[in-house]
Amino acid sequence: MNELFASGRIIDLILVMILVEGLVLALIHYRTGRGLAPQELIGFLLSGALLLLALRAALVGAWWGWMGLALAGSLVTHLADLAWRWRRAGRRSD
Template structure:
């Protein structure tokens, strides 16, 4: 079990579950027109996925550059998500 965590394979499983979650939420949006819009969903899942990839890189000794890269991309995507939410919230106010 220690090898499963040290190798980062558990991160792969979490990423797979996130992809399935994203697919399910996307299908819900398409079929019932409810839930999270696809553009927002992509930003939410992408920032989390990048953080998970940073953890995986750190666990597998991939090097600090990969950890830094994934964390930086997660930050940029997170800021884009916040901007999108901020604009959506302000467009609804009278």
């Protein structure tokens, strides 16, 4: 188990699970029309995936710049998702 964390492979497994989660949720939406639309999933799934990449970089002792880039990317995607949701909520209340 120690090697799973030390090598960063645990993060790889979690990233695969996030990808599968996104695909399953998108498929459910396309087939039933229920749940979140794919464009509503991308922001928070990508933000979370970038946070996990930063964690993976830290676990394997990668250059600090990769961690910084992943964290900055996560912030940008999170803020973009928040702005998109804010605009949509504003349009619904009009």
